[in-house]
Amino acid sequence: MKRTLLPEITALIRPPIDPSLQDQLIQLRRFIHVIQAWGPLFSKWYLGGDSKEEALRYEAFGEGEFKAAALAVLRATNRGKETACDIGLWNGQDGSQAAGLKYLMGGLRPWTVNLRPRVDPAITTSQVVSVVEQAASIWSPTLITAHPPAYMAKKVFRDRPGVGNMLYLPRAVTEREVPEAGALVPVIRERCHIGTIIISVVDQMFSDLLPEHVRLANSIEVRLVDQDLLPRYADL
Incomplete structure (x- = not known):
């Protein structure tokens, strides 16, 4: 079996209003701060480029701030617009150690x-939860999914998101509503319960290569749809 x-x-x-480029970079910095706890492979991030050599010229963050040279490149590619349509970052690694981060404006x-x-077996489910919690706190999203890319072909509903490792919904979810869940983690911001992370497997990292993991995630998806808790993509 391949590595997980x-x-x-x-x-x-x-977002209720388009964030400024400065706001976008502050948000990304907060998000990356949690990702960096995953280990050295995630400690440095660079602007994307047409080649590896070009990308490695511009490290994105210094001491808590976006570096001036990288900011100048972003402003130039953004052509003077206040909000960036596409910010792409890369951890400077190749192959199975690579990671990419994208912040995309979706139009409609x-x-x-x-x-x-890519691959790093040292990461735990609780470390993934920390990143999902941070994303929920920063962006107040309508939904967060966390699963291997291959799980897209194994989820139950083509027109709805899948659960996989975990799914964040911006509402309270109870054990009575989803008894199949391995765990339900409330997300709190400024003492308010803003949402819930539904975790499928808690004792190990979820793998779409394990049929029992896929069956469990699928059963959670069916339960959510039965209770009208899993939205269609068209409604997001």
Whole structure:
């Protein structure tokens, strides 16, 4: 069996107003601060480029702030617009150690923040939860998914998100509503319960290669749909 893939984490966002580029960078810095706890592979982030050499010229963050040279490149590619349509970052690694982070303006679709790591078996479910919690706190998203890319072909409903490792919903969810869940983690911001992370497997990292993991995630999806808790993509 292949090594377990870290989940791809995607937050879907409908901001009430378009954030400024400065706000976007502050949000990304807060998000990356939690990702850096995953280990050295996630400690440095660079602007994307047409080649590896070009990308490595511009490290994104210094001592808590976006570096001036990288900011100048972003402003130039953004052509003077106040809000960036596409911010792409890369951890400077190749192959199975690579990770990418995208902040995309979706037009008529929701905005997305997408973290795509490759393989690192040292990461725990609780560390993934910390990143999902941070994304929920920063962006107040309509939904966050966390699962290996291959799980997209194994989820139950084509027109709805899947559960996989875990799913964040911006509402309270109880054990009575989803008894199949391995755990339900309330997300608190400024003493308010803003949402719930529904975790499928708690004792190990979820793998779409394990049929029992897939069956459990699928059963949670069916339960959520039966209670009208799992929205369609078209409604997000």
